[in-house]
Amino acid sequence: MEGPEKARLDAYFRRITARFPVDGPISLLIITHLLPERPAFLHALARTSTIAAVLPKPRSISPEAVQEVRRAYAVHDLSRAMFADPVRALEYLEKNAPSHDVVLLDIGGYFAPAITTLAEKFSGRIRGVVEDTENGHQRYEALEELPCPVFSVARSPLKHCEDHLVGRSIVFSTDALVRTRGDILTSRGACVIGFGKVGRSIAHNLRAHDLRVTVFDSDPVKRVQARSQGFRTPPSRTEAIHDAELVLCATGNLALRQSHFEALRNGAYVASVTSSEDELELDALDGLYQRTPVGDHLTRYEVTGHYFYVLAEGGAVNFVHGAAVGSYIHLVQAEILAATAALSRGEYAPGLHEVPSPVRQTIAQVWLDHFDR
Structure with a gap:
């Protein structure tokens, strides 16, 4: 990022934090993709709060960014296991932010399994959670009762721009990795599993690249939507992937389990839009398939009579190329800042919440003032 771009981004975030100030001292535990643009966002958070720890999501870490x-904050390794056990999660929180008022910034519902224990037994106070993704939104929504307010930006209109561009970046990176084998995707059959905002963007972008696209979603309403937009929509996941030469998984909820891999056609490419642990049950293939690296970010899985390729070790394939979506990412980051400020005031009851429309309109106008030039 060049000097003028950094200055513009800093000015933007300063306006956002001035417009949505934090009320009183709070500490943050931040799960994040640590990509090149992310330090500016973290510095904006640090201007109004104390960053107790940054936990980068595996496989989405820029060495320069980390x-x-x-140099400025504590950075710790992240895994699902560390917050899946409520006792372990509580110990971690007590070690890093004892007796503090804490807001948890989440990407993917990592804190969800332990949130009740954290809210009830932590020596400080859990002000709430800000969740960034649809996958995480669903994890919190699935809990019988939320013990604190959870702000979700996953379904915000401001995130739609990002979701559309993520779909484009997924297709770009998939095509680029396939080409490293001297192969191309044009005119091939593709299956997109999941027809949410990102899956929809992927499906349309694949079709624009002259692929024949099939869509499967477990939600019949989304299958109807896909069908109305001209996509083939088989009734079962197995049928959808059976003849596909490319399978792109965009559910965030284990799109492919062990039995589904057996149904893949020989030579199929498999890629994901999120963490492999959220999308692909690859661990179930240990001892069954031989894994052989066949290029950068490309692994061949083979058993007698059957083989397929997994891109980027099953992680979000667009992170291979930095997952850039331009300045639109700063719309969502501003909404996260606004949600954090809202939680600091302690005015919200336990449950799922969204940032009000007037707040989003303010963010959009500030973004236009700084980036629509």
Whole structure:
């Protein structure tokens, strides 16, 4: 990022934090993609709050970004296991933010399994959670009762721009990795599993690249929507992937389990839009398939009579190329800042919440003032 771009982004975030100030001292535990643009967002958070720890999501870490962030904040390794056990999660929180008022910034519902224990037994106070993704939104929504307010930006209109561009970046990176084998996707059959905002963008972008696109979603309403937009929509996942030469998974909820891999055609490429642990049950293939790296970010899975390729080790394939979506990412980051400020005031009851429409309109106008030039 060049000097003028950094100055523009800093000015933007300063206006956002001035417009949505934090009320009183709070500490943040931040799960994040640590990509090149992310330090500026973290510095904006640090202007109004104390960053107790940054937990980068595996496989979405820029070495340059993590080096910069480590100079200013504590950076810890992240795994699902560390917050799946409520006792372990509580110990972590007590070690890093004892007796503090805490807001948890989440991407993918990592804190969801332990949130009740954290809210009830932590020596400080959990002000709430801000969740960034649809996958995480569903994890919190699935809990019988939320013990604190959870702000979700996953379904915000401001995120639609990002979701559309993520779909484009997924198709770009998939095509680029396939080409490293001297192969191309044009005119092939593709299956998109999941027809949410990102899956919809992927399906349309694949079709624009002259692929024959099939869509499967477990929600019959979304299958109807896909069908109305001209996509083939088989009634079962197995049928949808059976003849596909490319399978792109966009559910965030284990799109492919062990039995589904057996149904893949020989030579199929498999890619994901999110973490492999959320989308692909690859661990179930241990001892069954031989794994052989056949290029950068490309692994061949083979058993007698059957083989397929997994891109980016099953992680979000667009992170191979930085997952860039331009300045539109700063719309969502501003909404996260606004949600954090709202939680600091302690005015919200336990449950799922969204940032009010007037707040989003303010963010959009500030963004236009800084980036629509």
